[in-house]
Amino acid sequence: MAEETGTMERGKSAFAPNMQWRRVKSHFFVALGMLCVLLGIVTLVVLLVDVILQSAGWFDWQFFTSFDSRFPERAGIKAALFGTLYMMAFTMLMAVPIGIMSAVYLEEYASDNWFTQFIQINIANLAGVPSIVYGLLGLQVFVRWMEMGRSVLAGSCTMALLILPVIIVASREAIRAVPPSMREASFALGASKWETVRSHVLPYALPGMLTGAILAAARAIGETAPLITIGALTFVPFLPEHPLDRFTVLPIQIFNWVSRAQSEFHELAAAGIIVLLVVLIVLNSAAIYLRQRLRTRY
Amino acid sequence: MKGPSLINTKEPVAAVETVVKQPGAAEKSKNAPVEIPDPAVEVHDFSLWYGDFRAVTDVSIKFPRKKITAVIGPSGCGKSTLLRGINRMNELIGGVRTQGNVLLEGTDIYAPDVDPVEVRRRIGMVFQKPNPFPRSIRDNILFGARVNGYQADEDELVEASLRGAALWDEVKDDLKQSGLALSGGQQQRLCIARAIAVSPEVLLMDEPCSALDPIATLKIEDLMRDLATDFTIIIVTHNMQQAARVSDYTAFMLSDDKARGKLIEFGPTADLFTNPTDERTEAYITGRFG
Numbered sequence: 146m147a148e149e150t151g152t153m154e155r156g157k158s159a160f161a162p163n164m165q166w167r168r169v170k171s172h173f174f175v176a177l178g179m180l181c182v183l184l185g186i187v188t189l190v191v192l193l194v195d196v197i198l199q200s201a202g203w204f205d206w207q208f209f210t211s212f213d214s215r216f217p218e219r220a221g222i223k224a225a226l227f228g229t230l231y232m233m234a235f236t237m238l239m240a241v242p243i244g245i246m247s248a249v250y251l252e253e254y255a256s257d258n259w260f261t262q263f264i265q266i267n268i269a270n271l272a273g274v275p276s277i278v279y280g281l282l283g284l285q286v287f288v289r290w291m292e293m294g295r296s297v298l299a300g301s302c303t304m305a306l307l308i309l310p311v312i313i314v315a316s317r318e319a320i321r322a323v324p325p326s327m328r329e330a331s332f333a334l335g336a337s338k339w340e341t342v343r344s345h346v347l348p349y350a351l352p353g354m355l356t357g358a359i360l361a362a363a364r365a366i367g368e369t370a371p372l373i374t375i376g377a378l379t380f381v382p383f384l385p386e387h388p389l390d391r392f393t394v395l396p397i398q399i400f401n402w403v404s405r406a407q408s409e410f411h412e413l414a415a416a417g418i419i420v421l422l423v424v425l426i427v428l429n430s431a432a433i434y435l436r437q438r439l440r441t442r443y
Numbered sequence: 444m445k446g447p448s449l450i451n452t453k454e455p456v457a458a459v460e461t462v463v464k465q466p467g468a469a470e471k472s473k474n475a476p477v478e479i480p481d482p483a484v485e486v487h488d489f490s491l492w493y494g495d496f497r498a499v500t501d502v503s504i505k506f507p508r509k510k511i512t513a514v515i516g517p518s519g520c521g522k523s524t525l526l527r528g529i530n531r532m533n534e535l536i537g538g539v540r541t542q543g544n545v546l547l548e549g550t551d552i553y554a555p556d557v558d559p560v561e562v563r564r565r566i567g568m569v570f571q572k573p574n575p576f577p578r579s580i581r582d583n584i585l586f587g588a589r590v591n592g593y594q595a596d597e598d599e600l601v602e603a604s605l606r607g608a609a610l611w612d613e614v615k616d617d618l619k620q621s622g623l624a625l626s627g628g629q630q631q632r633l634c635i636a637r638a639i640a641v642s643p644e645v646l647l648m649d650e651p652c653s654a655l656d657p658i659a660t661l662k663i664e665d666l667m668r669d670l671a672t673d674f675t676i677i678i679v680t681h682n683m684q685q686a687a688r689v690s691d692y693t694a695f696m697l698s699d700d701k702a703r704g705k706l707i708e709f710g711p712t713a714d715l716f717t718n719p720t721d722e723r724t725e726a727y728i729t730g731r732f733g
Contacts, residue, residue, distance in 0.1 A: 331576075
């Protein structure tokens, strides 16, 4: 140990800390990161201010209680807002239970062979398929083969397919985050697989699953392409009352207004964007609230 | 600390060698297995593979009824794997294969018609890290009882189990608080209370004190002595002093180049620590490896 071997001499340090240059590099990285964050925030603020300024004066009771119209001062968002809520309710009713159960099966029950791995890879890929492809699928399968027509139900089924992979992936992540020690504790007490899943895995994973589901819903609400493909209407002077009624949704209504000639309609579109944003913010806040609340309770 | 320490790891090697050379000890080492009349658990030629990896090799051992048996050995000697083989916890991982049998009260728990879920109720387990459910103390105790169809009074069971685990006086005022709000030692006693709430016959403990401070450790050790009046306890530990303090019998396991997870020696704790018959046991308990 005491013998000096080669280049390392005592007294003359083998280290050259060079603190100054290292500190400069640290500060540089902080500055770079802040710049990136600012870039995003400034863009968002500019867009928001622009939209809010444009929409000024169009928010009144009449805007929410009226259907679309040829006259901007009589046009409202009622049909689109209800259409969105109606369609999303059906979408979530279909996608959430199927998604969660698929995730539970894949994580807890399926044996780990090439077939389940094949399925898992494909589910992850499906989450990245362009939404218009789901629209084409929905048009053929739901609108034509299953003869649902261009209805709320057809739209919901298409949207459910669209967000199902996202929900499955998020739910699997949530299930995987359940500590193995929890399962072991349950099994060691003589609980069966299902009792363990129901009493420990699901409650523990639920906040994560719900967050995933709500974020998926937020994505679906903003989707336009698949609904245009299956033929959701652009001019709807009525409320859908039956799942097989025709309908429109917020992004389509906004798209419709933007493409009209009169500038008043562009201002209406801005107001529609605000409504869409508020719906999205409410959903995302609900996701955060649910996650916090369930986490502290469980 | 209860009782005098049975071992002295600082004893010079030469002194230990003289112990082995005593004629009585040498004779005893040859083909004189310890007689265990009426064992609660019998392991016969038990081997276990994870895939192609053999973690336990041909272990045969009888665990005496209502005694504490410690399984000691260096890391990777297969002691935890053997323990998990006794209540079929290993099967929760894929790719596990076993050979030989484990008899609980004379019945092979690896027989094809035996449901591991039922086995695990009769053979409880306490883990290395306290793992209470993130629920109330009461629900922690009652979960196992409820899934196993417990019919009698729930409050009584909660009190009896917590008293049995020496935790009642500390938590009786607030049984609704989360099990996670307790200290580490209390959490481990809650896990013991939860395990005994389903009336198991055997309690397996997998290094139950390794995550605890010395005072909490002593409390658990005291508790184990009390529990041994009702349960057959098998504890895996790599703390030899703990094995010497709490156990009635000790088994020493080892992996070497030829075979992994072999039982080297088994006998009454006092004999094994003062008068080991195998030189590897002696080397281990005198602290020369592991």
